[in-house]
Amino acid sequence: MKSLNRGLAVLTVLVLAGAGLTLLRAQDTPVVGATTASAVPVWGPAKLPPPAVAASAGSRTGMVQLSSGGRERTAIVLTPRTSGRVPLVVVLHGRNTTPAQELVRTGFTDLAENGTAVLAYPAGIGRSWNARTGCCSIAAKQKVDDVAFLQALIPAIEKHAPVDPSRVYLVGYSNGGRLALTAACALPGIAGVATYGTAQPARCPTGRPPVPVLIGYGSADPHAAPGHVPDGATTGPATAADWRSVEGCASTPSTTTVGPATVKEWTSCRGAGRVALVRWDGLTHRWPGAGVVPPKATGRALMWNFLTGTKMTP
Numbered sequence: 542m543k544s545l546n547r548g549l550a551v552l553t554v555l556v557l558a559g560a561g562l563t564l565l566r567a568q569d570t571p572v573v574g575a576t577t578a579s580a581v582p583v584w585g586p587a588k589l590p591p592p593a594v595a596a597s598a599g600s601r602t603g604m605v606q607l608s609s610g611g612r613e614r615t616a617i618v619l620t621p622r623t624s625g626r627v628p629l630v631v632v633l634h635g636r637n638t639t640p641a642q643e644l645v646r647t648g649f650t651d652l653a654e655n656g657t658a659v660l661a662y663p664a665g666i667g668r669s670w671n672a673r674t675g676c677c678s679i680a681a682k683q684k685v686d687d688v689a690f691l692q693a694l695i696p697a698i699e700k701h702a703p704v705d706p707s708r709v710y711l712v713g714y715s716n717g718g719r720l721a722l723t724a725a726c727a728l729p730g731i732a733g734v735a736t737y738g739t740a741q742p743a744r745c746p747t748g749r750p751p752v753p754v755l756i757g758y759g760s761a762d763p764h765a766a767p768g769h770v771p772d773g774a775t776t777g778p779a780t781a782a783d784w785r786s787v788e789g790c791a792s793t794p795s796t797t798t799v800g801p802a803t804v805k806e807w808t809s810c811r812g813a814g815r816v817a818l819v820r821w822d823g824l825t826h827r828w829p830g831a832g833v834v835p836p837k838a839t840g841r842a843l844m845w846n847f848l849t850g851t852k853m854t855p
Contacts (some may be wrong), residue, residue: 582607582697587617593641599654607697609690616663616694617644619653620702628658628708628732628849629698631691633717635738635828636669636678643714646828648841659702663694665717672719674741687720688727695730708732710848714828715739715764722780725752735844738826740765740775743787751788751814755847756781757840759824766820781805781818788814797853800838802829804853817847 587604589597601620606613617640621627630652634643640662644650652658667679671687680687691711699706710733713721718736725734726745735755758765758777765777789811797804801824806817821829821838829840836842837854846853 582701584701589617589641589644593644596645596650597653600650600660605694605697605701607693609693610686612666612685614664614690614694616661616698617641618662618698618702619644619650619660621653621656621659623656623703625656626703626705627656628710629661629695629702629704630658630710630712630848631661631663631695633663633670633711633713633720634665634668635715635717638668638714640664643717646830647712647714648830648839649712649845652845659698659704661694661698663690670716670720672716672723672741673744674719674723676716676719676741678716688724691720691724692728695728706730710734712736712844713739715826722754725754733848735840735848737828737840738762738764740770740777740780742775742780743783745787751810751812753813753815753817753847753850754781754784754788755817755819755844756784757819757821757829757844759821759826759829761823761825764826777820778818781816784816785810788816790814790816794818797855799843799853799855800835802834802838802843804843806847806853815847819843 583606585604587602597619603618604615605618606615630649632643632647632649634640644662649660653660665680666685669678669680671680671685695709698704709731711721711724711731713736715738718739719741721734721736722741725731731752733753737757756777760766763769767776770776785807790807791809794805794807801822803820804817808815827833831839
């Protein structure tokens with residue numbers, strides 16, 4: 542149900558509260574505390590700074606707000622103008638980065654603009670995520686339950702956007718990559734995961750259905766590259782090896798070179814499992830985006846091809 546308030550379109554949501562009905566309004570400013578009791582999401586227009594506004598101009602841009610773990614949480618959502626069901630790509634920002642910055646840097650917005658996918662850019666607490674690995678962030682120190690946040694966010698988006706629930710993908714950079722890997726083990730229904738610049742062992746329960754997982758890193762990345770991480774720390778290749786063990790993959794991969802990226806992919810795995818290890822030569826802890834690497838070798842291009850099962854070509 543829509544109404545007008547001072548010339549702005551306002552989305553109204555009816556929330557069942559006890560025996561009565563409460564009317565919640567989502568305007569261009571957050572509705573603080575509105576969802577604490579019911580955890581029903583509130584939707585409204587998002588005010589993005591440039592260049593994020595330009596990057597999302599071809600799709601409907603909104604903001605969803607919900608309560609999770611006693612905290613008000615938000616996410617930017619880009620919805621394509623399509624009548625069909627499309628995948629949902631949840632992009633998890635790196636530490637000390639905002640969703641709007643990641644929206645521009647990662648380069649996935651064309652998927653919403655051309656009707657290919659719904660995109661979501663959640664916001665972490667203190668510009669960070671608690672990936673349950675004890676690593677290096679405000680959210681971890683405060684023991685924020687970010688897995689529960691994603692668990693609430695995904696179905697909330699599915700109710701308001703044309704999402705195919707069988708194709709929900711997680712993409713993460715750095716600290717966001719850690720959360721993506723953790724959530725892939727903890728949440729049901731995740732159809733694929735792709736990360737860059739992160740490394741951690743898989744922590745999956747026995748019997749979890751296998752999902753496609755891509756681990757990406759730069760050859761000079763101090764957080765994931767062999768020879769650059771501190772002694773005893775997990776590397777990108779070690780993370781991929783751990784996932785191959787979890788997914789029951791055969792030992793011989795296919796190898797494809799796409800510009801500076803070397804893609805090794807294991808497809809003979811248990812069930813629908815697949816594992817890819819992508820190394821970008823010369824790259825540090827910098828997202829492999831447009832202008833950094835050739836178009837076919839960007840993180841967006843290789844990750845989307847992997848998640849959708851498209852053959853990677855040089």
